[in-house]
Amino acid sequence: MTDSTSKDRLYQDPALAQFYDLNNGWGDAQTFCVGLAQDAKSVLDLGCGTGMLVAAIAPDREAVGADPAAAMLEIARTRPGGDQATWIEADAGALRLEQRFDLIVMTGNAFQTLLSEDAQRAALATIAHHLTPQGRFIFDTRNPEDEDWRTWTPEASLRHLAHPRLGRIDAWNDVARDTATGIVTYQTHYRVAQSGQMFSAASQIAFTARDRLCAMLADAGLRVDHWYGDWLGSPCTEVSASFIPLGGLQ
Ligand SMILES: C[S@@+](CC[C@H](N)C(=O)[O-])C[C@H]1O[C@@H](n2cnc3c(N)ncnc32)[C@H](O)[C@@H]1O
Known part of the structure; x- marks a missing residue:
């Protein structure tokens, strides 16, 4: 197993990144985080992707988006509001800024791109390093027991997406899980309906048990005030779709 997801072509290749927003629009996570950001003078988004959330909140506060994928950040910079934010090409585990933030978010299951425990611990250390004393953090990661990946079959x-220039795009996934490591490898395929042109990538993600998360958060000096089970604010249970810790520094 390697931590090569920062080289994932799904995000690193502009030909694939161009489909991201069509496939992943504004959702409950963004709405939830905009609510949290109301009290924050500064926000850091780790694994910000195409920067939808950061660009939306940038006009009213200091907003920084960090992501290792230059192709995603290029979309972020050029979206409306993107010119009012700061964009940094960086891995979540390696980022070290002088600045501290009132809110640090990591949405879209970006935490799951961290395949090893070392990479996960490094990202949590980055969160702890960059929080103000009263600052809050929140991130999401899918519940392994929910086995959502089982539905990622062709x-x-x-699904069908509407690309502004290429027209209809047929999109689908395929998936396999390594039973030894629990790492899920999934393919994403985009086919331009008119020309038949294909764009494909293979991605890997980790599914982390809640007790492991609890231990790593504590070791990183982070406290959890609330565990949500989804971005609608449902309580976290054994059958929740996601684990979403909201907290701050211990
Ligand atoms: C599913 S996207 C989520 C993007 C955005 N947060 C959202 O909610 O739409 C996952 C993102 O994680 C980024 N990523 C991959 N490896 C990473 C790492 N080591 N540190 C931080 N981000 C990473 C990818 O480049 C990609 O933009």
Whole structure:
């Protein structure tokens, strides 16, 4: 197993990154985080992707988006509001800024791109390093027990996207789970309906048990005030879709 997800072509290749926003629009995570950001003078988004959230909150506060994928950051910079934010090409575990933030977020299951425990611990250390004393953090990671990946089959995942220049895009996934490591490898395929042109990438993500998360958060000097089970604010249970800790420094 390697931590090569920062080289994931799904995010690093502009030809694939161009489909990200069509596939992942504004959702409950962004709405939830905008609510949290109301009290924050400064916000850091780790694994910010195409910067939808950061650009939305940038006009009213200091907003920084960090992501290792230059192709995603290029979309972030050029979206409306993107010129009012700061964008940094960086891995979540390696980022070290002088600045501290009132709110640090990591949405879209970006935490799951961290495949090893070392990489996860490094990202949590980055969060602890950059929080103000009263600052809050929040991130999401899918509950392994929910086995959401089982639905990422070509049949169940087929969807149609509307690209402004290429027209209809047929998109689907395929998936395999390594039983030894629990790492899920999934393929993402985009086919331009008119020309048949294909764009494909293979990505890997980790699914982390809640007790492991608890231990790593504590070791990083982070306290959890509330565990949510989804971005609608449902309580976290054994059958929740996600684990979403909201907290601050111990
Ligand atoms: C599913 S996207 C989520 C993007 C955005 N947070 C959202 O909610 O739409 C996952 C993002 O994690 C980024 N990523 C991959 N490896 C990373 C790492 N080591 N540190 C930080 N971000 C990483 C990818 O480049 C990608 O932009």
